[in-house]
Amino acid sequence: MIKKFVYSQKVAPYVFVLPFILIFLMFWFFPLVNSFIMSFQDRMLGQDPKWIGEANYSKLLTDKVFLISIKNSVVYMLGTLVLLIPFPMLFAVMINSKLMMGREFFKSSFFLPALTSVAVAGTIFRLTFGEMEGSLMNSFLGLFGVEPIKFLKDGNWSMAALLILACWRWTGVNMLYYLSGLKSIDNEYYEAASIDGASAWQKFRMITMPLMKPTTVYVTTISVYAGLAMFTESLMMFNGNKSPQNIGLTIVGYLYRQGIEQNKLGYAAAVGIILLVIAMVINLTQLKFSGMFKKEED
Amino acid sequence: MKKRSALISIVTLLIMSLVFTACGNPSGSKTETRQLGANAGENATELSFWTFVDLHGKHLDKMLGLWNQQNPDKQIKLNVTVMPYDDMHNKLLLAVTSGKGAPDIADIELGKFPKFLEGDNVPLESLNDVYAPYKDAVVPSRVEIYSKADQVYGFDYHVGATLAFYNTEILEQAGVDYKKIITWEDYKQAGIQVYEKTGKYLGTADTSASFQASLLLAQQNADFTDENGNPKVNSPEMIKAFEMLVDLQKNNVIHTIPGGQPDTEEAKGEYNKGNYASALMPEWYMSRFVNEMKDLKGKYAIAPLPVFEEGNPRSVGLGGTGTVVTKNGKDVQLAKEFVAFAKLSKEATTEIWNTLGFDPINMEVWKDDAVTKNPENEYVQYFKTNAFDTLNEIKDEIQAIKSVKASPTIGNIFNTVTLNAIFEDGQDVKEALDEAQAAIEQELK
Numbered sequence: 001m002i003k004k005f006v007y008s009q010k011v012a013p014y015v016f017v018l019p020f021i022l023i024f025l026m027f028w029f030f031p032l033v034n035s036f037i038m039s040f041q042d043r044m045l046g047q048d049p050k051w052i053g054e055a056n057y058s059k060l061l062t063d064k065v066f067l068i069s070i071k072n073s074v075v076y077m078l079g080t081l082v083l084l085i086p087f088p089m090l091f092a093v094m095i096n097s098k099l100m101m102g103r104e105f106f107k108s109s110f111f112l113p114a115l116t117s118v119a120v121a122g123t124i125f126r127l128t129f130g131e132m133e134g135s136l137m138n139s140f141l142g143l144f145g146v147e148p149i150k151f152l153k154d155g156n157w158s159m160a161a162l163l164i165l166a167c168w169r170w171t172g173v174n175m176l177y178y179l180s181g182l183k184s185i186d187n188e189y190y191e192a193a194s195i196d197g198a199s200a201w202q203k204f205r206m207i208t209m210p211l212m213k214p215t216t217v218y219v220t221t222i223s224v225y226a227g228l229a230m231f232t233e234s235l236m237m238f239n240g241n242k243s244p245q246n247i248g249l250t251i252v253g254y255l256y257r258q259g260i261e262q263n264k265l266g267y268a269a270a271v272g273i274i275l276l277v278i279a280m281v282i283n284l285t286q287l288k289f290s291g292m293f294k295k296e297e298d
Numbered sequence: 299m300k301k302r303s304a305l306i307s308i309v310t311l312l313i314m315s316l317v318f319t320a321c322g323n324p325s326g327s328k329t330e331t332r333q334l335g336a337n338a339g340e341n342a343t344e345l346s347f348w349t350f351v352d353l354h355g356k357h358l359d360k361m362l363g364l365w366n367q368q369n370p371d372k373q374i375k376l377n378v379t380v381m382p383y384d385d386m387h388n389k390l391l392l393a394v395t396s397g398k399g400a401p402d403i404a405d406i407e408l409g410k411f412p413k414f415l416e417g418d419n420v421p422l423e424s425l426n427d428v429y430a431p432y433k434d435a436v437v438p439s440r441v442e443i444y445s446k447a448d449q450v451y452g453f454d455y456h457v458g459a460t461l462a463f464y465n466t467e468i469l470e471q472a473g474v475d476y477k478k479i480i481t482w483e484d485y486k487q488a489g490i491q492v493y494e495k496t497g498k499y500l501g502t503a504d505t506s507a508s509f510q511a512s513l514l515l516a517q518q519n520a521d522f523t524d525e526n527g528n529p530k531v532n533s534p535e536m537i538k539a540f541e542m543l544v545d546l547q548k549n550n551v552i553h554t555i556p557g558g559q560p561d562t563e564e565a566k567g568e569y570n571k572g573n574y575a576s577a578l579m580p581e582w583y584m585s586r587f588v589n590e591m592k593d594l595k596g597k598y599a600i601a602p603l604p605v606f607e608e609g610n611p612r613s614v615g616l617g618g619t620g621t622v623v624t625k626n627g628k629d630v631q632l633a634k635e636f637v638a639f640a641k642l643s644k645e646a647t648t649e650i651w652n653t654l655g656f657d658p659i660n661m662e663v664w665k666d667d668a669v670t671k672n673p674e675n676e677y678v679q680y681f682k683t684n685a686f687d688t689l690n691e692i693k694d695e696i697q698a699i700k701s702v703k704a705s706p707t708i709g710n711i712f713n714t715v716t717l718n719a720i721f722e723d724g725q726d727v728k729e730a731l732d733e734a735q736a737a738i739e740q741e742l743k
Contacts, residue, residue, distance in 0.1 A: 046395030047417040059743060131556045132564060153505075153722055240384050242710065244505065244558075244718040260388050262706070263395065263413060 032276075038269035045263055056270035066271065068246045069254040070278070072159070076250065077227025079163045080170070084223055085216065088171050092178030093208060107179075110172030121169060122236020126152070129161045129237075152238060155247040162248065165233055170226075174219050181215030182208070217290050221283055228279050231256065251275045334359045335375040338366050342373035343629050345636075346401035348390060350383040351619070353585065354405055354455065357653045361640035372632055376403075383407070390414075394421035394624050402627035403637060406452060408443060408618035408701050409709050415446045416703065423623040423630055424449040428638035432660060436642060437615075439698035440659040444620040452620020453641035456656035458580040459613045459689055459696045460513050460603055463587070466682060467597045468575040472496050476576075476601055482542055485604040489551025492575050499553040500575045502565070503543060503721040506558025508712050509579060509616050514539035516614035516697035517605055527702040529738045531712070532731035538606075540720060540727040547721060554721050558713075566590050578603055580616040581685060585655040588680050599682040602692050611695040651677070657689055664690060707741050 039056055043049040060066050095103050128136040129151035138148040151157040189207045231252035235241055238248045241257055259268025349355055355378040366373045387410045393400035429450050437457055444452035464476040472495040474488045489500035504510050520535035546552045557564035560577045568574055570593050602612040621641055623633045640646050647658035648669050655677040663669055670686040716734040719725040
């Protein structure tokens, strides 16, 4: 009986997907539902929860600090999209080229920062962009007679510093995605194009770019999420969750401030739900426009 | 010179990135645990202690040695974990409120303390019984700040009386006598002279801590909150305080400092270089001079703070760390007795001065010249004047700033937004304070 059950073609697929379903329910669905319920409560650890309806959401709508955190996260996310899609793609094409010397060396050099802990990298960048005359950036600028800049007290400079940190860390990873995408393109396309007299640029635009679309969509999707969920980099760069005038505060930073630092778990849950909605809307829109929901043509 | 320092920085950075990549410390935190109580027997009770100041562990180590000697039947081994400030408080709040994973004893900084007293179920042990024997010897206001509804929950290390620390070397170059600085007007004139003669600033315009606002409010008998604990940060007293500071900034008497306030790594570097000629800080800042600004030994003198008008109170107790006993500890009564011994006893207060250089809340020791003027003491050796001469002079004028439910929110908004808006971006004082009041009220809704 048991043997029949295990070997049944109808049951087997369910057995195989069961671990995923369980993990999905335990670590995604249940916390999500719980967060959604919490977002309608006034809830503190150690105290009894109180049901307060949509009060957390209406408070969030008028919360200027929350709006600053959304703005910072969205600007950061857009910045990472602009920098971390075209450049890694370009580097991947360059490294993939037969003319490239020292390919493996460049691959590992680009990838090395991804292995560094964010905490350490953030701390080094904080010192690099310090306001003292002797900090790395200021002493470099000093060579050109530029007065020291308070990088981490200015919104634009600090966003630039965060984006430089993101580029330093993630260029290599995205480049690897593109490299694996490039490997899947059949060389015959390029040969045929060469016979037709296509230039290198035409080959890149007409063959490489369209055939790398699935990779680009994937990289965009994870970059949108990673950009909106950024927190540790800012925490380390500003040596805590308290950047001057909240210039480095992100949505997750605000969630942490409310939930962990202030013990207002209900309010923090509402912040989390809004983050989820923003990420879903952007990603679903992006996937819709890139045609990912269409059935593949035969 | 600049070229060389840039080159050195670049090379250092490259080497550091390689080293750190290789080490790959995944958490990146500076958490470390060590066991104290080397003289404890095998049957000693093992307790755990969390703190964010390494020196506090050093003090408890000395006290533990004494406790184990005096109490052979109640010996203790203490596992001390030192964590970064925010990290420790966040973990502790989660642990005590959820009832899991909390240490037996912990340090909680004054600004974070109200978070632990919220609601009906305070997760900390009342210390009333162990406090009773010391009640008459300690400064009451330093116990009240860690109390709720007649229950005491923490014992401080110090009074934190604010003092003026002057770099006499710079002042002499500028022809200024710090003993003649009595009022803020005197301070301003002295600062103008210092800047003109040496190009250095007399003091700091703090952007990441509210010490200056606190002391200027206390001198006017005002506070950040009203008698009901509601925020009032745009009061006339606060406006007067900040307008004076902005005037000092405009006259190059004070200037913003890297790190945002004197008690940061970057700022101590600036002091070490002699770029600022005074620090108006709590007494505990002496330990930073002795331990982290060794180049300045023999240059600094201690004096009372300047005031608006003669007769204003010349000091306020600032900062503070309450040592608490959590509810889910292994041996709560033993932990309570040890904390009282380690913080309030005569032996403790002597060690608090000797080891930490703090002004202990048990004031018996303040009058004991054998302790406070001991020529072997490194704090006595470091400064040109004796701290307790000034402390005893102002001891009846030390005001207190209340720490209430709204305090963490006020501190957060001031130290992230308001102070930066005023001193870095030059926003109008009244406007910045009105915005702060609105933001605080919104957050507390």
